[in-house]
Amino acid sequence: MTVPISAYLTLAAVLFGIGTIGVLMSRNIIILFMCIELMLNSANLALIAFSRALNMMDGHVMVFLVLTVAAAEAAVGLAMIITIFRNRETINIDRYSMMKW
Amino acid sequence: MADYLYLIPLLPLIGFLINGLLIGRLPKPVISLVGCGSIGLSLVLSLFAFFELRSLPEASRLIEQVLFTWVPAGSFHVNIAYLLDPLSAVMILVVTGVGFLIHVYSVGYMAHDPGYGRYFAYLNLFTFSMLTLVLADNYLLMFVGWEGVGLCSYLLIGFWFEKQSASDAGKKAFIVNRIGDFGFLLGMFIIFWQVGSLDFTVVMASAPTAFVAGGGLITAACLLMFVGATGKSAQIPLYVWLPDAMEGPTPVSALIHAATMVTAGVYMIARSSALFIMAPDALMVVAIVGAATALFAATIGLVQNDIKRVLAYSTVSQLGYMFLACGVAAFSAGIFHLMTHAFFKALLFLGAGSVIHAMSNEQDIRKMGGLKKHLPITYWTFLLACLAIAGIPGFSGFFSKDEILWKALSSNHGHLLLYVVGLVTALLTAFYMFRLLYLTFHGNERMDEHTKHHLHESPKMMTVPLMVLAVLSVIGGYVGMPHVLGATNYFEHWLAPIMASETGHGGEAATDLHMSGAGNTTLELGLMFLAVALIVCAILYARHLYLNKPEIATRLRERFSGLHTVLYNKYFVDEIYGAVIVRPLIYGSVFLWKVVDVVMIDGLANGFARVGQDMAELFKYAQSGRVRGYATVFVAGVVVLVGYLVMR
DSSP states (O other): OOOOHHHHHHHHHHHHHHHHHHHHHOOBHHHHHHHHHHHHHHHHHHHHHHHHHHTOSHHHHHHHHHHHHHHHHHHHHHHHHHHHHHHHSOOBGGGOOTTOO | OOGGGGHHHHHHHHHHHHHHHTTTTSOHHHHHHHHHHHHHHHHHHHHHHHHHHHHSOGGGOOEEEEEEEEEEETTEEEEEEEEEOHHHHHHHHHHHHHHHHHHHHHHHHTTTOTTHHHHHHHHHHHHHHHHHHHHBSBHHHHHHHHHHHHHHHHHHHTTTTTSHHHHHHHHHHHHHHHHHHHHHHHHHHHHHHHHSOOBHHHHHHHHHHHSOTTOHHHHHHHHHHHHHHHHHTTOTTSTTHHHHGGGSOHHHHHIIIIISGGGHHHHHHHHTHHHHTTOHHHHHHHHHHHHHHHHHHHHHHTTOOBHHHHHHHHHHHHHHHHHHHHHTTOHHHHHHHHHHHHHHHHHHHHHHHHHHHHTTSOOBGGGOOOGGGTSHHHHHHHHHHHHHHHTOTTSHHHHHHHHHHHHHHHSTTOOHHHHHHHHHHHHHHHHHHHHHHHHHHSSOOOSOHHHHHHOOOOOHHHHHHHHHHHHHHHHGGGGGOOGGGTOOOHHHHHHGGGSOBTTBSSOSHHHHHHHOSHHHHHHHHHHHHHHHHHHHHHHHHHHIIIIIOHHHHHHHHHHTHHHHHHHHTGGGHHHHHIIIIIHHHHHHHHHIIIIIIIIIIHHHHHHHHHHHHHHHHHHGGGOOOOHHHHHHHHHHHHHHHHHHHHHO
């Protein structure tokens, strides 16, 4: 049984939507961060699906690239979050308003 | 040949550098030795140069020494080069000779001044600049010297700068001179534009072809240069700085404001005689301004009570005489008077310095009197100088003044009116000089007891220069005796090769031949006797008024109190200049400051800043500082973009 591509794409869209809403709604910076990861992975899913459907390897290449970037981003991002937390003793993103006028 | 020419100005410069760089570190004897020694050596070299020049045949008396190229800018080419010809030879002798005596005198006069080293440094710098001025072989280098002496004049007038009046006088001198310099520069531009060179020899040789005789350009050039001369040589309308310049030390007044610097304008015109002779209109202006200044300043001199101010106005008046001579194309007579004037006026100033020294810095002649027996040497030398400036036969002033008067009448550019003004000025000169002499040295002793107690003749260091100058004041005129007395005018003959005249290059012989007809001889002799008789009368009248019957002088003063007030206040010229030029200038500056600068320019700049600020006020709300807000805007933007791309 082959799963139609529309199913993959629907799943990817749903995941991306959840991620976006999470980024916009969450006040916890860790959750926000995880939502960004979710969005990246939904994009990966879509790429893999297209790659499989079109029988081309380009999508795979892209996915490896995105994974690498995501890993780097996670490492740097978490380090920054820890540093900010040490300074401000909060992970509530709305309290990070130093750049306000 | 005369390789040492450059050393003449260089030595005082070295003196300046030593005294100036080691200020406050040298003992006084060393300062004096460097200051006087450098210019003394210059004097010796000048004498050598003079005799070397004299040994040359008449037609080739011109030594030029090019040191290096200063400005090589295309067709504009200027050298640092010195030119020795009969005219500059006379000038360097006057500058180094009189300058040396005044330096020596200063050793005595300034002995107790805390600024001793600074004083000699300035004085040496001045001498360097003045020698550069007179030895320069082109207008630009001359202008350098011209500005240099102006600077030194400023520095030395304001030498006692802790005195407000002295520093004000220095600024006044400098600013007024700048106005004149502007004219000089413009004149120089015209010359370069037409001739393509600023070298004296080139300009004088090619002037007849480069300019149309009597044309507008040459007249403009000459008049502009004359503006420069009126500034430097204190002629109407720019003479106002010279009387104030008396704030400086007295030897400075003698050196800069009597003997040398103020004569630079006369020298410049004599140097440019070939140009001026081609512009009769400019010559007429020079003559009229000279005569007017001579008379104008002499009338002010009649009533001044400050010993130095009388001498200052006398200087202005005598400079007017020199310009009168130049204006009637009798350039060598002007230079002749310049030389004799340098002797007797330097002597008068130094004598006045000696008096002031003895009187514990009192300068008011109303508080003097009877100094004759306290200061015998000063008195006798002062008397000789007075006789010389008054024009008593046998003294130097007689020969030069008489020559100018005669030329004012007889020259092709002369006029009866110029002669009369000159004659009246001569009378006034004799009168106020002897008024000064009688009030200072004769009559009752009007000083207070304390001052009287301190009266003393000046030290040898000061009296010896006085005596030397007195000798020069007496004999200095014999080099230029008039033809009419059956003598040879060596001075005129000496200058003839470089002084332009109506007959072109090569001497005034033609005019003299023309003028020495039998009738004219009688006329000249007659006028000479007339002038002498009138001058003697003026002296006797001064004696009568101020020595025998002082009450008449007082009565006269009361009777003509209006006139006296006007004269005493120098025709209110300073006040008029203040109201007409200085005040409007200040108002204009305040307008520019308060309205143009503060309101318009600052307003414009601040306005732009204000606009930026207001816009920022409007848009600052976009910077909420909330990360989720930014993310929302970002997502919305992406949705819009993607939507647009999909829907397209």
